[in-house]
Every structure is written in C-alpha cells, then in structure tokens.
Amino acid sequence: MININKITKKYKKFLIAYSGGIDSTVLLYKLIEIRKKYNIKIRAIHINHQLNKKSKKWSKHCKKICKINNIPFILKKIKINKPNLNTESKARKKRYKVFKKKLVKNEILLTGHNLNDQCETFFLAIKRGSGTTGLSGIAYKKKFYKNYLLRPLLKYSRKKIETWAKKRKLKWIEDKSNYNTSYDRNFIRHKIFPKITKRWNFFLKNCFRSIKLINSENKIINKFINPIIKKNLFLDKTLNIKKIKKMDIKIIYIIIRKWINIQGGKMPSLKFLKNILNTVIYKKKKKNPKIQLKKYEIWNYQDRLYWIKKKPKMKNYIIFWKYPFKKLKLPKNFGTLEIKNKKYTKKNFYIKKPKKSQIITIKFQTKKKIRIKNKKKKIKKIYNELKIPPWKRKTTPLLFYNKKFISAIGLFVTKKKYNKKEKNISIIWKKNIS
Structure with missing residues (x-):
C-alpha cells in the first residue's frame, strides 16, 4: 500500500x-x-x-x-x-x-x-x-x-x-x-x-536506514558547526579563517564544505578539500593563494576566504577610446566607462579633461612606476597599500593619455602634471560583473 x-x-x-x-x-x-x-x-x-x-x-x-x-x-x-x-x-x-x-x-x-x-x-x-x-x-x-x-x-x-x-x-x-x-x-x-x-x-x-542514520548524525554535527560558521561569516559571505585554521583538520573540512554550499557550489571531493587546506588555507606556496573550482576561484586574502567568479585574462587588451565623451563598452562583459563633466566622484578621483590631440587608451596592466605623493612606486605596491584584492587588480581599467598613466579608475589618480588648463571631470565605471 x-x-x-x-x-x-x-x-x-x-x-x-x-x-x-x-x-x-x-x-x-x-x-x-x-x-x-x-x-x-x-x-x-x-x-x-x-x-x-x-x-x-x-x-x-x-x-x-x-x-x-x-x-x-x-x-x-x-x-x-x-x-x-x-x-x-x-x-x-x-x-x-x-x-x-x-x-x-x-x-x-x-x-x-x-x-x-x-x-x-x-x-x-x-x-x-x-x-x-x-x-x-x-x-x-x-x-x-x-x-x-x-x-x-x-x-x-x-x-x-x-x-x-x-x-x-x-x-x-x-x-x-x-x-x-x-x-x-x-x-x-x-x-x-x-x-x-x-x-x-x-x-x-x-x-535507506543507513541514510536516515547519517542524516541524524549530520544534524548533530550541524548543531556544533553552524554556530562557528555564523560567527565567522561576513555579510558578503566571505569567511574569516584566523581561528578556524587552527582547528582540527576534520572540523575544517566540514566548515569548508558548508561554506562552499552557502556559495551555491557543489560538494568537493576529499582530495580537493586537502588541496584547499594545503594551498589556500595554510598558504604553503603563495602569499595570496587561490584554487579553481569549475567557473569559480577560492582565494585567501588577509585570512578571509573569498568565492570569486573566474575572471577572463585582460593582460594584453588595449582599448582605444576614440570618442571620449561617448560611452565606452569594455570587452568580456566588463561593463562601460563614461566621462561626466559633473563631479560624481570623490575629490581625490577627479581627473583632467583630455585634450583633442591626446590618444586615450584603456589597459589592464602596466609595468611603469607611478608617481603618488611625490614618490615613484610600482602599481603592485600601491595596490597593496590600498588593500586591493588580487582578483580586482587584474580587472581594473587603467586610463592613459598618450603614454601617460592617469588613473586606475575608481581606485586612485596619479599626481603627474598634465592638462593644467582643462576642467576636472569624473569617469564612471558601471560594472556588469563582480
């Protein structure tokens, strides 16, 4: 029946x-x-x-x-x-x-x-x-x-x-x-x-009986694990691992599985969990390590785990902005850039209006040293000082007038002397992806 x-x-x-x-x-x-x-x-x-x-x-x-x-x-x-x-x-x-x-x-x-x-x-x-x-x-x-x-x-x-x-x-x-x-x-x-x-x-x-028993035991585990996750989970779903990484390995495995589930990811294998533990959590090889899980990456940045959608490589992209007062569509679904005469951004982010004779380009990487506060620094050092996560560094549009580096849009502006007589403008970056 x-x-x-x-x-x-x-x-x-x-x-x-x-x-x-x-x-x-x-x-x-x-x-x-x-x-x-x-x-x-x-x-x-x-x-x-x-x-x-x-x-x-x-x-x-x-x-x-x-x-x-x-x-x-x-x-x-x-x-x-x-x-x-x-x-x-x-x-x-x-x-x-x-x-x-x-x-x-x-x-x-x-x-x-x-x-x-x-x-x-x-x-x-x-x-x-x-x-x-x-x-x-x-x-x-x-x-x-x-x-x-x-x-x-x-x-x-x-x-x-x-x-x-x-x-x-x-x-x-x-x-x-x-x-x-x-x-x-x-x-x-x-x-x-x-x-x-x-x-x-x-x-x-x-x-069926075994599955029911595992379910019951899983509920008991959850009563112990869930408060730990709740205490260390931020509103953006990143996970604070300062204390977690000192716990027993088996407990860490359960926490990471549940954290991946919160992100909407599929349950990883034990082998993959071991890789996360050694490569990402314990940082055995790199300062800010990552590991790939299908279309996503798990990063450890300043003892917080981040679940980031994999970004396309932008290293060799150079985009010519022929008509700067028209909206520029960026490749790879990276959104749009738009120049506004009004002051939309913070004072520190104002840039000078480009001259008609200047060639405006957008890149995503530069090896040139940048002058900030009368000091020349590599862009990597500036990113470190501003605490910009590694995955954002590779996808931030960099603005150039001719060959002069002007701004990492939305992050900082260089102190080079250029276009003194021109007005202050703002560049708005509307993003399509996180």
Whole structure:
C-alpha cells in the first residue's frame, strides 16, 4: 500500500513535476485519489527537454491524462546545448528553474523520487568520495525558494510502485534512455543493484536506514558547526579563517564544505578539500593563494576566504577610446566607462579633461612606476597599500593619455602634471560583473 495522506494535513496546494514516467504517474493518481477527501488543489507541470524523438508524443500523453482528470496542465520546453554525459545535470538545473518560476504562493512542489533513486544517489555520493552531507541522500522535504519541495514516494521501492500502477492498469511513458548504462546512475540501476538485491533482498531497506542514520548524525554535527560558521561569516559571505585554521583538520573540512554550499557550489571531493587546506588555507606556496573550482576561484586574502567568479585574462587588451565623451563598452562583459563633466566622484578621483590631440587608451596592466605623493612606486605596491584584492587588480581599467598613466579608475589618480588648463571631470565605471 502507498500512502501519501500525511502531506495533506499541512498543505493544500500542490504542483507535481509530471514527466509521464511511472513514478510521477503513480504520484499524480494518488493525489487524484485523495483530492476530494482532503480538499486539495493539484496542478501538473511537464518539461519537454527536446532530447528524444518521442518527446512531443510524451507531452501530448501527459496533457491528455491531465485533461481527463481535470488537472490544470503546464507545458514548458527547454533546450540543452551540446548534449553529453553531463546532460542529466544540465537538464535538472534548467528544470528546477522553470519550477521556481511557475510555483504560486503557498504551493508545494512534488517530485516522484523513490527508494531506489535514494539508494542510487547514495552510491553516486560514495563514488565521488562525499562527506556526510552528500551521503545524506535526497531530502524528503527541503526549502525551495519561498516554498517547499516534497518527495512523498521516497520510502517506497520501484517494485512496490510498479505493483501499485499495474494493479490499477495505469499507462505511463517508458524512456529508453533510462537504460543507457553509459550514464552512471543507469549503470548502478541496471548492472549493480540487480546483483546486490538478488543476493540480499533487504539491501534497499537497510540502505535507506543507513541514510536516515547519517542524516541524524549530520544534524548533530550541524548543531556544533553552524554556530562557528555564523560567527565567522561576513555579510558578503566571505569567511574569516584566523581561528578556524587552527582547528582540527576534520572540523575544517566540514566548515569548508558548508561554506562552499552557502556559495551555491557543489560538494568537493576529499582530495580537493586537502588541496584547499594545503594551498589556500595554510598558504604553503603563495602569499595570496587561490584554487579553481569549475567557473569559480577560492582565494585567501588577509585570512578571509573569498568565492570569486573566474575572471577572463585582460593582460594584453588595449582599448582605444576614440570618442571620449561617448560611452565606452569594455570587452568580456566588463561593463562601460563614461566621462561626466559633473563631479560624481570623490575629490581625490577627479581627473583632467583630455585634450583633442591626446590618444586615450584603456589597459589592464602596466609595468611603469607611478608617481603618488611625490614618490615613484610600482602599481603592485600601491595596490597593496590600498588593500586591493588580487582578483580586482587584474580587472581594473587603467586610463592613459598618450603614454601617460592617469588613473586606475575608481581606485586612485596619479599626481603627474598634465592638462593644467582643462576642467576636472569624473569617469564612471558601471560594472556588469563582480
């Protein structure tokens, strides 16, 4: 017997992620079964990933079932660029973005994940070398933006769900790509689990039990770790590691995992955590070390960890500003520069208006020494004195009149004598990226 009545005690509005597969079909019909009794409202959303020749046919099937059962139906198409072995992950991200947009106030998102899915996820976490958070598996209930996401079938095996569906002669979609064992999850599902469950028929239940135990232990760990993170986390989500780096290594690993999760990053492997510890936190090689995690970089700057989106290399860029009183668009989505005659900036940041004969260029790097307060200094030393983080140094536009360095825009202005008779102006840098 499959019972999902518990969810109706607190919630009355549901949006079901309806793929048309057996799990979401059983979930839909269970909701239909209890709809009148508990006075609940149901809507269904179907995502067409456009990856299969039969995807249109599947969408029509789902629409037809909803129409027959008087359920409001939402159909949304998404496109996955360059399908590969990472397609499943890309599709999931896009899918959940659509769910977020379509949810209404007080509506709960429901998905048809089952016990087998839970155990497969557990195995995948072991393969990645995950910690307790990864091994906690799929959550039965989790906060989903301003709403909640529930998985009512999580404790039921695929076999039990199939039995329920066949008994009621339900029709569902069979996606042949679910049998493609080049995908890790399908390999576990079709090659590994049948052998394990044949030998130990109690395996799935015990797997579920282990996940619950890990979840319980994880909650206890969180009670200890969360106050440490809260105490050392700044409003910009940077992490003060002055005291943390003196703690036991295992505690540091947990803190860093959770900090990466706060940034929205994926859980790193133990090997990667060791690299963060040695390279970034303990600074074994560089003064301001960094490590890359996909599109992001983790920096240690003045004993604070920063999560920075990777910046493009701007070293060799030279941009000619032919029409200085027209807005200049910078490359690589770096925003725009605009000269204003009005005094928009601090007095120390005023520059002199360029002469018509002067060639104005923007660079992002210079080896010339700069005169500041009657002293010549390298730009690196000035950045250090101003406490400018390394990642900002490489992306700050540098203004030149002919070959004279005038300003690091928004940071400092040189004291060179130039254009004495010209008026003071301001340059505004509107950034597109952080």
